[in-house]
Amino acid sequence: MEALVDILKKHWNYDSFRPQQLAVIESILAGKDTLALLPTGAGKSICFQVPTIYQRGICIVISPLIALMQDQVKDLVSKNLKAVLLGSQLSAYEESIVFKEIEAKKYQFIYCSPEKLAQKHFQTLLSSLPIQLFAIDEAHCISQWGYDFRPSYRKLDFLKKTFPKIPILAMTASAIPLVQKDMLKQLGVEDANLITDQFLRPNLSYQVKKETVKLFVLKNLLKDISGSVIIYCNTRNNVAQLASMLTSYGFSVAGYHAGMELYERKKVQEDWMQDHLQVIVSTSAFGMGINKTNVRAVIHFDIPGSIEQYYQEAGRAGRDGLPAKAILLYQQNDLDYWNQLQEKKIPPISVIKNVFQDLADFVQLPVGMGEQQQFLFDFEVFCLQFKWDKIIARNALQWIEQEGHVKFSPSSFKPTLVQVIENRISIQLFEKQYPETGFVLQTLLRTYGGILDSPQYINEGMLAKLLQRDIEFVLLQLKQLQQYGMISLEQKANQPIVQFKWNRASAEFMTLNLDEYQARKLAFEDRIQAMRDYIGSRLVTCRNVFLAKYFGEKSPQNCGICDLCSTNNH
Numbered sequence: 001m002e003a004l005v006d007i008l009k010k011h012w013n014y015d016s017f018r019p020q021q022l023a024v025i026e027s028i029l030a031g032k033d034t035l036a037l038l039p040t041g042a043g044k045s046i047c048f049q050v051p052t053i054y055q056r057g058i059c060i061v062i063s064p065l066i067a068l069m070q071d072q073v074k075d076l077v078s079k080n081l082k083a084v085l086l087g088s089q090l091s092a093y094e095e096s097i098v099f100k101e102i103e104a105k106k107y108q109f110i111y112c113s114p115e116k117l118a119q120k121h122f123q124t125l126l127s128s129l130p131i132q133l134f135a136i137d138e139a140h141c142i143s144q145w146g147y148d149f150r151p152s153y154r155k156l157d158f159l160k161k162t163f164p165k166i167p168i169l170a171m172t173a174s175a176i177p178l179v180q181k182d183m184l185k186q187l188g189v190e191d192a193n194l195i196t197d198q199f200l201r202p203n204l205s206y207q208v209k210k211e212t213v214k215l216f217v218l219k220n221l222l223k224d225i226s227g228s229v230i231i232y233c234n235t236r237n238n239v240a241q242l243a244s245m246l247t248s249y250g251f252s253v254a255g256y257h258a259g260m261e262l263y264e265r266k267k268v269q270e271d272w273m274q275d276h277l278q279v280i281v282s283t284s285a286f287g288m289g290i291n292k293t294n295v296r297a298v299i300h301f302d303i304p305g306s307i308e309q310y311y312q313e314a315g316r317a318g319r320d321g322l323p324a325k326a327i328l329l330y331q332q333n334d335l336d337y338w339n340q341l342q343e344k345k346i347p348p349i350s351v352i353k354n355v356f357q358d359l360a361d362f363v364q365l366p367v368g369m370g371e372q373q374q375f376l377f378d379f380e381v382f383c384l385q386f387k388w389d390k391i392i393a394r395n396a397l398q399w400i401e402q403e404g405h406v407k408f409s410p411s412s413f414k415p416t417l418v419q420v421i422e423n424r425i426s427i428q429l430f431e432k433q434y435p436e437t438g439f440v441l442q443t444l445l446r447t448y449g450g451i452l453d454s455p456q457y458i459n460e461g462m463l464a465k466l467l468q469r470d471i472e473f474v475l476l477q478l479k480q481l482q483q484y485g486m487i488s489l490e491q492k493a494n495q496p497i498v499q500f501k502w503n504r505a506s507a508e509f510m511t512l513n514l515d516e517y518q519a520r521k522l523a524f525e526d527r528i529q530a531m532r533d534y535i536g537s538r539l540v541t542c543r544n545v546f547l548a549k550y551f552g553e554k555s556p557q558n559c560g561i562c563d564l565c566s567t568n569n570h
Helices: 002-012 019-029 044-055 066-078 092-103 120-126 151-162 177-187 214-223 236-248 262-273 307-314 332-345 349-362 379-386 390-402 424-433 435-447 460-467 471-483 514-536 543-550 563-569
Strands: 034-037 058-062 083-086 109-112 131-136 168-172 193-196 204-210 228-232 253-256 279-282 295-300 324-330 374-376 406-408 416-420 456-458 487-490 497-500
Touching (some): 019 044, 034 177, 044 058, 044 131, 044 168, 066 083, 066 109, 083 092, 092 120, 151 177, 204 543, 204 563, 214 236, 214 295, 236 279, 236 456, 262 279, 307 543, 332 390, 349 390, 379 390, 379 460, 390 406, 416 435, 435 471, 456 460, 460 471, 543 563
Parallel strands (some): 034 168, 034 193, 058 109, 058 131, 083 109, 131 168, 204 324, 228 279, 228 295
Antiparallel strands (some): 406 497, 416 456, 416 487
């Protein structure tokens, strides 16, 4: 025990472990497979980092979050610990060097994505290493019943089969009992030790407010908050628009989303961490691995997609133990949006088959042909040509891919990224000189709020429709705007490709796993209904009790400080 505390003190400057951290570490050192269900901010990384240092072995860390892995590697290196990330940031030559260094046992911590772990040559390399532990972050991604299911995580079942004596640590902040059971089954560690923490945050007041004009309420809320604030929105456009409006009202605000350049995101994050900014408006892309103690409020301006997501994001407030608020603002339109989204997220079987039919027609593939053939595939043009809603089409195509009928390249769904980089006066002068191209520029400005402030993903097909011109005209005009220095333009780096796994069947004979489809559909509907129940307070007497029971806690306590408890107390 003393040796473990010495490691903690030396590298992290803490004098003692939290009870759950120590329980996880002891389980690992005993060689036990372990599921750590710990809330956001509970220090899960220490749970695998300390025992790895103690055992002087190697830990393989698997995570879907590249940015988080980069931050952890940077932090470990700053502590003079040997860590490396195997990811897309490395060139082929750099990766070959890292592979040689791994083979030479240079690193204690090797971070990678589940896709990298699935590569045969990497697995062969691992078999030659003195591995002490496999640590899987965001382990709920393994379960198809989870809110963030990722098919690539399903391939992790080889770990226990290939390395039966090496313990696996699965970590998550949010997994309901059904998801816990499924993830352990998929990993082949059904007898794993379960270590969890209570869900009560005695300093965090959960509040839900139904408002007609959310922006007005938000302005008043921000005036009364002295510390740091995170505001979550569901889309990048909403982030850009809200950040712009709050800035115009005099608040110290910046937007943050995955569509921004890496250096921009880092600058915003650093400014906020150093209290140069009070408020960050962000999509769910912000917050993973961020440990800022003085966040006084997390505000959801849009309804999150699940209780799991909401709990993780709300939990970033009040980590210093001082009073903090988690506030969800909504209006009736928000509930209507989620009602419509249900069918879009899990399209009907008939829709999935129709999308498959249109996909084959799009690449001009006859029935009975196409096994292992590749075709160019532009998602935006596809949706425009066959008049598909993009959300419906994307989810249908993902279903088709998961069923093994096709495989899309990473660039297949990546839209073009544009930012207008000139000021209003220059734009006006440009329009007078080049009226046709200037009209395209004005259409961009009207259609994509915030495009003057940050890069926005655009839909060339929609622009073509608005301009009543063809796609080729839009592409040419964008290139010209770039050449004139009016916009920054980041088009797809690689040609988007779709590969058919076998000869095309007619849509009516297309095979789908109906049992899995129905089960996942019901799981999605249950998550949406749980969010509705939480918001509507119909089944809720205390926000904390509702959340704790959702995650399987048997006898949670009333928090006494949420909006419902406060109402009942009065």
